[in-house]
Amino acid sequence: MGLFDSLKRGLARSREAINEVFYFGGDVDEDFWEELEDTLVMADMGAEISMQVTDDLRDEAARKNLTTAHELRRALAKRLEEVFVAPSSDLFLDTPACVLFVGINGAGKTTTVGKIAAAAQLAGKHPIIGSADTFRAAAIEQLDVWGNRAGVPVVKRERGSDPASVCYDVLDEADRQNKDLVLIDTAGRLHTSDELMRELAKVVSVTRKRAERMSTGSMPVRVILVIDAATGQNGINQATEFHEALGIDGIVLTKLDGTAKGGIALAVAARLGLPILRVGIGERIEDLQVFNAHDFAQALVGEE
Numbered sequence: 567m568g569l570f571d572s573l574k575r576g577l578a579r580s581r582e583a584i585n586e587v588f589y590f591g592g593d594v595d596e597d598f599w600e601e602l603e604d605t606l607v608m609a610d611m612g613a614e615i616s617m618q619v620t621d622d623l624r625d626e627a628a629r630k631n632l633t634t635a636h637e638l639r640r641a642l643a644k645r646l647e648e649v650f651v652a653p654s655s656d657l658f659l660d661t662p663a664c665v666l667f668v669g670i671n672g673a674g675k676t677t678t679v680g681k682i683a684a685a686a687q688l689a690g691k692h693p694i695i696g697s698a699d700t701f702r703a704a705a706i707e708q709l710d711v712w713g714n715r716a717g718v719p720v721v722k723r724e725r726g727s728d729p730a731s732v733c734y735d736v737l738d739e740a741d742r743q744n745k746d747l748v749l750i751d752t753a754g755r756l757h758t759s760d761e762l763m764r765e766l767a768k769v770v771s772v773t774r775k776r777a778e779r780m781s782t783g784s785m786p787v788r789v790i791l792v793i794d795a796a797t798g799q800n801g802i803n804q805a806t807e808f809h810e811a812l813g814i815d816g817i818v819l820t821k822l823d824g825t826a827k828g829g830i831a832l833a834v835a836a837r838l839g840l841p842i843l844r845v846g847i848g849e850r851i852e853d854l855q856v857f858n859a860h861d862f863a864q865a866l867v868g869e870e
């Protein structure tokens with residue numbers, strides 16, 4: 567199944583709700599605009615962006631005399647597409663790079679690291695994985711299995727080790743083995759836990775210091791936030807707190823194949839101006855796709 571079909575399946579619930587708004591008879595009246603705004607809120611876009619998009623569309627409809635469902639639907643898809651920020655480059659292929667994956671428990675970090683390592687290997691990069699989730703033994707095992715399968719080395723320490731030292735070690739190893747893409751899994755933590763967020767800030771800063779002095783020169787470090795699309799509006803709080811504590815470079819949105827309404831992608835992009843780099847559409851190693859704002863907006867708004 568291609569990305570567009572997967573997205574369409576994942577976003578079916580929100581699309582059906584949006585579709586209903588467009589089955590209006592007669593004129594585009596006040597009820598139509600109210601219903602549209604409510605439906606966008608229900609799709610997890612949040613009040614702010616839902617209101618802004620509805621107002622903009624309303625202005626555009628008046629200006630350009632858009633009256634049919636077809637015209638309005640097209641304008642809505644275009645407006646939603648505009649909410650997304652394009653990344654300056656593909657942060658997982660623009661090497662050399664060291665990428666740290668952060669997020670709350672169970673968001674899909676370990677799975678995403680495995681998927682990205684496999685894809686990078688196939689794309690001719692030279693990835694290496696650092697398992698700095700020293701809290702969860704299953705995460706270390708899972709990365710080992712996926713690393714083995716993809717032929718990507720995994721640097722790990724026993725459960726309970728200092729995560730910052732694993733980051734240091736994986737960069738040493740990357741230096742020795744001439745690896746150009748260092749992918750680091752970190753332990754899940756709640757954005758509301760000050761102590762765990764401080765620990766993560768230390769992990770990031772140790773990584774940055776070591777990455778500055780690779781034998782081939784300085785290696786850029788990027789911090790990627792992994793968000794479960796089903797977290798709904800809480801995803802905005804997560805993204806805001808992680809961004810403030812660490813400075814996030816981009817988002818991976820997982821589990822878009824599940825029961826997610828999808829609007830959280832727009833809400834986070836609009837609030838923080840961060841690019842969405844990949845979407846997770848399943849549990850298998852190949853179930854990760856490059857995010858495409860146009861396809862996403864089309865899949866959300868649907869066809870007639």
Ligand SMILES: Nc1nc2c(ncn2[C@@H]2O[C@H](COP(=O)(O)OP(=O)(O)OP(=O)(O)O)[C@@H](O)[C@H]2O)c(=O)[nH]1
Pocket residue numbers: 669670671672673674675676677678699702705752753754755820821822823824845846847848849853
């Ligand atoms: N359906 C679906 N499941 C996913 C996706 N990504 C991850 N998962 C599943 O989500 C669960 C949690 O994923 P992990 O990768 O272990 O999450 P984590 O963020 O590393 O978890 P912690 O280390 O506890 O913080 C696993 O059962 C994954 O298979 C996705 O895109 N779609």
